[in-house]
Amino acid sequence: MADPSTYRPAPGAIPTSPGVYKFRDAHGRVIYVGKAKSLRQRLSSYFQDVANLHPRTATMVTTAASVEWTVVSTEVEALQLEYSWIKEFDPRFNVKYRDDKSYPELAVTLDEEYPRVQVTRGAHKKGVRYFGPYGHAWAIRETVDLLLRVFPVRTCSNGVFKRARQVGRPCLLGYIGKCAAPCVGRVSAAEHRELAEEFCDFMAGRTGGHLRRLEQQMREAAAEMEYEKAARLRDDLGALQRAMEKNAVVLGDGTDADLLALAEDELEAAVQIFHVRGGRVRGQRGWVTDKVEDVDTAGLVEHALQQLYGENSEQVPREVLVPALPDEAVHVWLSGLRGAQVDLRIPQRGDKKDLMETVQRNAQQALALHKTRRASDLTTRSRALQEIADALELDSVPLRIECFDISHLQGEDVVASMVVFEDGLARKSEYRRFQIKGFEGQDDVRSMHEVITRRFRRYLQERERTGEWAVPEQAPEGAPEGAPEGDGSPLDENGRPRRFAYPPQLLVVDGGQPQVAAAVRALAELGIDDVAVCGLAKRLEEVWLPGQDDPVVLPRSSEGLYLLQRVRDEAHRFAITYQRAKRAKRLTAGELDSVPGLGETRRRALLKHFGSLKKLRAATVDELCEVPGIGRRTAETVAAALASRTPSAFAVNTATGEIIDDSTATAGPRSGEET
Structure with a gap:
């Protein structure tokens, strides 16, 4: 320290x-x-x-x-x-707000010729109208299912829509009256856009006009003795009323506001936010944070507002209600984002204060629930790191842990993974993966030596660039020679953090004595002696240290062992994912690359269109011709080539067009494990 x-x-x-x-x-x-x-x-x-x-x-x-x-x-x-x-x-x-999952929202793609209603997550796109966020995706789908009776906007993907236009038949929703079927010309593009805009008006809270219009049409149909039409309109009216009941009025004056409440103790704080639009609660979200800095309630509110509106300035409402007022600069910043005055205040009385108490209760429940989750507890993570330091006799707790794993399939497609945990939490932005091309075979020890060497050779190169060895005699043995003075910056010339600029306090390998010895030998060859090394063998969950004949056995209830298992399992998962992707690409080449006249683009188009090699092999020449870019001559060539080969049991990722083997990739044998 x-x-x-x-x-x-x-x-x-x-x-x-x-x-x-x-x-x-x-x-x-x-x-x-x-x-x-x-x-x-x-x-x-x-x-x-x-x-x-x-x-x-x-x-x-x-x-x-x-x-x-x-x-x-x-x-x-x-x-x-x-x-x-x-x-x-x-x-x-x-302050970091964890558990900030991407909440589902209802999106209407008004930027398309035929707008589509869909459930989406993540960043907002220009030209798309959003409603929410919602706590659960099923809540959106239930609401949409009710509204499609009255506003039959399309909900199908672009691929399904184009397919329906090609064959001249709508999907099931078109047949049961929950889609206007613009794909087959039942309504024009202008009529369908009008339906989408009416849908958006209803979701935005402008419901009175639609209800009065349907009620008037129902009465007129009944007066003209068109009872079937009147019954259908009655059912549509009931569907809209049920959809409105899902979002009860909480503020009678039609207020647009966000209400933010906090529940905190000395270690953690939970944030809950209610989004009120048109007087109705349209969405809810929540975060949990470790109070890793000395910050009061007003500071937590400031951080929450930054995270909430920093990248979604169009979401700033007219009114923001908070439990404590942050600095005046936050008020000015919010008004600048909205382009108009924002009322940032603490509610004192009436319905808004009552609703704020409800939000506060939700925050307290969220904090209580969070504390029951073992891995999320800051105290638990601190204890786990301290137990690891004590068991391995480290000088300080390992704030940064890197774990390496080797994966292959019977000696082929050998890859390695590097995962990083900081303060007991995964830091996925610093994960790395390695291809091992110098040799093939089930030699995990040699592969581990190569990967550790490559990772820490890059670390030495990054140290050279930052000028930490301006005096050559200070550089460790194996470091690159001729180190310039540098500027000492951990960022590259583009302002991004250098990939391998930071060493771990603890290096974990997935394996036993041989893998640990290979890692230590790689570090010694580079002259690095300030990184602790250990291995975790799967069979008995033994911790192996360099140069020791007997492993360190942590108690099964140990938080330190639990953390090491999480780190090892994450490295295993990351390695297998990469190994499967490489194998899938190789298998794709083996099935379709040899077909004359079939390039990469058309291969992917075929696989994405049919979804599996089995369906592709069963397709007729006419069905192959329906794929964009596939002519009759090419279709005949593909059909003949696939018919002459033995069927394979491979599924296809329809999003990427890559083949996925149903078998499971395995990591190679390790010391102390069953082979």
């Missing part, structure tokens, strides 16, 4: 202006980003007696090795810069 006094700025060197600051560790990686109205006042608070600091703040300042800052002109600029740096560097000591 570093002493904060070793990198404390000189007195008077820190400006009093607003700005953003970054703490970096010994490897130059950003571990914390913060903003301040006065940089001097804020940074000075970090460089006091460590015993007086919040425990997590103390951990951060002792982990850091340097601090730097950037001066800005206003607090709003500081807020924007802080948000962009947190997104770019992902500092591990900043």
